Each structure stands twice: as structure tokens, then as C-alpha cells.
Amino acid sequence: MRRIEFHNREKELKEIRDILDTEPSLITFVYGPVNSGKTALITHLIEQLPENYVVFYVNLRGKFISSYDDFVRALFKLDREKKEYKEILKTISEVSLKSLKFTGIPITEGVLDLFFREKTYDDVFEFLEDYFTEIAENKVPVLIVDELQKIGDVRINTHLIYELFNLFIRLTKELHLCHVFAVTSDSLFIKRVYSEAMLSERCKYLLADDFDYETTIAFLDHYGFDMHEREIAWHYVGGKPVSLVRLINEKRSEKNIEEVAGSMLKLRTGEIGQRTKVLKIVNKKILFEKDEMELKYDDVTKILDKFSDEESYTYDVITPEITYLVKENILFVDPVNCIIKPQSRLNLLAIREILENA
Ligand SMILES: Nc1ncnc2c1ncn2[C@@H]1O[C@H](COP(=O)(O)OP(=O)(O)OP(=O)(O)O)[C@@H](O)[C@H]1O
Ligand SMILES: [Mg+2]
Structure with a gap:
């Protein structure tokens, strides 16, 4: 199977690296149109980080969150080997030769049981504050929540998103403990965030848009597109990474780029026509x-x-x-x-x- 390498994004990566180089003080919202490569950007960044960073990546895509238990399950990952959560923290804090990456925040069965029993956000958030404080003594913790809009409207006793925003503000602006990145492709959610009084002056926005013309042409050039094919691709799909990847794969299967792009347009025209004419x-x-x-x-x-x-x-x-x-x-x-x-x-x-x- 031939892979497609991560392409460019120098500007966005530099912006994120600059944030990571300074003391955490703001929440960073990474936003952009659907399929613009936000998750790919974050994933690539995680792979490149030096050893003093510890990344906790939580992706809410595909997670159904309608209760406190669902939320706890989405946030944490059970570490079956460790009996004490201090052991987990020790492993994370010990000097290692590479940066550590976790999908979900590793936790022991005992702590999880406690969360499920007590059912209060205060316990969870207090615990996280202590957790990150301990790690921050030796390393730089980075918390990334992808698809944050999934809990935008979730109400479990209170409005969950506001509880989470409070935790994020505590970890960044108040304690300078942990870098926090929230990623979303839901522009109505980001609009809500942008006009949210509790977040004003407490966050930063980073747009991960589709590739520009030069980046798109360089990407296609790398996969052997001739001048005509590059222009056809740009005309039809612009710099949308997911569509460019599709065209690259179609070219590898010796398909005619113009025909493929034309049929993609026909399909989308039909879909939008349906959504409006209905x-x-x-x-x-x-x-x-x-x-x-x-x-x-x-x-x-x-x-x-x-x-x-x-x-x-x-x-x-x-x-x-x-x-x-x-x-x-x-x-x-x-x-x-x-x-x-x-x-x-x-x-x-x-x-x-x-x-x-x-
Ligand atoms: N910089 C890149 N270089 C190469 N391919 C990329 C790049 N960015 C994105 N892609 C391709 O585009 C696809 C979609 O990207 P990704 O899932 O990161 O988009 P997204 O903005 O997170 O989408 P969503 O809006 O659904 O969250 C990826 O699976 C990958 O194949
Ligand atoms: Mg994504």
C-alpha cells in the first residue's frame, strides 16, 4: 500500500510550535472547514515533539456522550498494568528519550471506579489539576481535544462545555500548567465560542484552511501530476487535502483526472440541489x-x-x-x-x- 506523506503546513506548525515554546496561558482553538486537515496537522505535530512534552490526545469523534459516565469514558483510558495512579505519573515524569503520546488520559481502575461512584465533575477536574501539576514538574503536558463541538450542547446536570472551559482556563491562564488545544470543524460552534464572554481574552484562534494554490500545486507535483492535471485539480477541488488525496489515488489507478473531478462535482451538485430544493x-x-x-x-x-x-x-x-x-x-x-x-x-x-x- 502506497502512503501519502504529510505535506507542508509550515505556517500553522510554526504557529503551534511558538505557542508550545512559551508558558501556557491561553486555550488554542484550531478551526477550519470540513476535511481541511486539522486532525492530520495535530497528529503530525504530536509525532514531531521533543522529549520534554507529554501529549494527551482525546478525540470525541464517534463518541456518544449523553451522561457523566460517557464523558469520563471519553476522557480517560484505563491502564490495566498499574495499581496506583502515582505509578502512572512516575512513568510519565521519568526521563525518557522520546516525547510521550497518549490517546486518552491514562488512569487506574481504582480512580475510574471512584469517578463512576461519585459522579461529580469537581472530582474529575480537581484530579486532572493535580495530575497535570505533578507532570508539569518535569515535563510539559499538552492536552488536545479533537471534535470538541460533540459536547457543545450536552447537559448533564449543568452545561458540560462550560465546566470544561473552566478547567481549560484554570490549566492555562491561571496555573500555566498545561497547553490546551481544542479542535473543531463546526463553524457554528466556533462562532459560539468566539462570542462567549467567559472565554474573551482567554483564547487564541488558529485557522487550518484548505491548502493555498502554491501548496496545492507542489503537493500534486510530488505525485507526478502534469501541468494540465494540476490545473484541472485546482479548478475542481481547490486545496482541499482530502479531495487532492482522492485524485492522487485515482491517478495511481490510471484514471482520467478530469473525469473523476467532473463526477465529484456532479455528485456534490446533486447533493446540494437536494438540500436546497427540498x-x-x-x-x-x-x-x-x-x-x-x-x-x-x-x-x-x-x-x-x-x-x-x-x-x-x-x-x-x-x-x-x-x-x-x-x-x-x-x-x-x-x-x-x-x-x-x-x-x-x-x-x-x-x-x-x-x-x-x-
Ligand atoms: N497536510 C496534509 N498532507 C497530506 N495529506 C493530508 C494533509 N492534511 C490532510 N490530509 C489528508 O486529508 C484527509 C482529511 O484530513 P483530516 O481528517 O485531518 O481533516 P479534518 O480537518 O480533521 O477533517 P474534519 O473536518 O472531518 O475533522 C486526511 O485523511 C489525509 O489523507
Ligand atoms: Mg478532524
Whole structure:
């Protein structure tokens, strides 16, 4: 099996390394459109870290969290070998020749049992504070939570996300103990975070967008794309890493790039057409600012219309129609730069086809 190597991302990696080089003081939110390579960026970074860092990577994708127990299970990983959690901390803190990476925070059965018995966040968060304090004596702990939006709306006694934000603020701004990265592709979630008073001045935002033109061309060049194929790929899928990887693999199977890209566009046009035209048939409602709002086909089309000759636009206010299009993964909102754009070049072209044939 031929692998595709991690490509570039120098700018984003430098920005993250600069954060890691200074004392933890802010929470970093890594955001960007769907499939832009956020997880790949973080995974690559973890592999490259020097030995004084200890990374705890928690990915909430695929995790169903609706109770306190689910949350504890998602956060921690049982270490069956160790009897005392101090033993775990000792192993982590001891000098090792490489950086340590954990998927989930390693913990003993005894502590897990205690969490399940007591069922209070205070216990969990206090425990984590002690855990990171101890590690921070010898190493630099880094906590990464991928797909954080998965718990955006979870209410278990209280609003879980706010409890977690408090822990993050405690670990960074107050105690300077641990670097905290939260990763998400949900732009409505990041918009909420951005306007959240409790987080103001306490976090930093890092956009991991699709590749730019030069990066895309260099990526394709590396896999033997000729000039025509490179331009075709850029025209259809822009710098969306996942789509570029697909085209590279199709080329390896000696497929015609233009035909593959054309069929990808046809498929996406059909999907977006379905998501919009369905509004002519059924009365769809969307929850917006706690109110149920009816969606009208004409109003949704008016939003899409903005992309008939622009690739992005500066927004003034997020409307129910924009919310619908973002939820359907057609548009992407960047609240830091106040910009709305399609999730990818393929989406932009599909929107234009739909507008032309409307
Ligand atoms: N820098 C890169 N170099 C090579 N391939 C990449 C790179 N970034 C992403 N990819 C490819 O694109 C795919 C999608 O990337 P990834 O899963 O990291 O995106 P994501 O932004 O985390 O997606 P999601 O929005 O679903 O969370 C990866 O499986 C990988 O094949
Ligand atoms: Mg991801």
C-alpha cells in the first residue's frame, strides 16, 4: 500500500510550535472547514515533539456522550498494568528519550471506579489539576481535544462545555500548567465560542484552511501530476487535502483526472440541489436563537446567490438560512475574520451550477 506523506503546513506548525515554546496561558482553538486537515496537522505535530512534552490526545469523534459516565469514558483510558495512579505519573515524569503520546488520559481502575461512584465533575477536574501539576514538574503536558463541538450542547446536570472551559482556563491562564488545544470543524460552534464572554481574552484562534494554490500545486507535483492535471485539480477541488488525496489515488489507478473531478462535482451538485430544493416541497424549521424559524427556499437561494461571482463575503449577521447551509456542510463561517464561504471549491462550483440551472 502506497502512503501519502504529510505535506507542508509550515505556517500553522510554526504557529503551534511558538505557542508550545512559551508558558501556557491561553486555550488554542484550531478551526477550519470540513476535511481541511486539522486532525492530520495535530497528529503530525504530536509525532514531531521533543522529549520534554507529554501529549494527551482525546478525540470525541464517534463518541456518544449523553451522561457523566460517557464523558469520563471519553476522557480517560484505563491502564490495566498499574495499581496506583502515582505509578502512572512516575512513568510519565521519568526521563525518557522520546516525547510521550497518549490517546486518552491514562488512569487506574481504582480512580475510574471512584469517578463512576461519585459522579461529580469537581472530582474529575480537581484530579486532572493535580495530575497535570505533578507532570508539569518535569515535563510539559499538552492536552488536545479533537471534535470538541460533540459536547457543545450536552447537559448533564449543568452545561458540560462550560465546566470544561473552566478547567481549560484554570490549566492555562491561571496555573500555566498545561497547553490546551481544542479542535473543531463546526463553524457554528466556533462562532459560539468566539462570542462567549467567559472565554474573551482567554483564547487564541488558529485557522487550518484548505491548502493555498502554491501548496496545492507542489503537493500534486510530488505525485507526478502534469501541468494540465494540476490545473484541472485546482479548478475542481481547490486545496482541499482530502479531495487532492482522492485524485492522487485515482491517478495511481490510471484514471482520467478530469473525469473523476467532473463526477465529484456532479455528485456534490446533486447533493446540494437536494438540500436546497427540498425546501420547496416541505416546510423545514430550524432552531435559531432558541426560536423555531421556518426556512424559505427563496431566502436560502438569496444567500447562495452571493457566490455567483464572489468566492467569499464579509457577513454582518448570521441568519437562519446561513445556519441551515452551514449545518448542511455547504457553507463555512469564519467568525474570527467575519467571512462566509463555501466549505470547499467543489461546493462553490456546485452552488454556481445550481444557480445557473435554477
Ligand atoms: N497536510 C496534509 N498532507 C497530506 N495529506 C493530508 C494533509 N492534511 C490532510 N490530509 C489528508 O486529508 C484527509 C482529511 O484530513 P483530516 O481528517 O485531518 O481533516 P479534518 O480537518 O480533521 O477533517 P474534519 O473536518 O472531518 O475533522 C486526511 O485523511 C489525509 O489523507
Ligand atoms: Mg478532524
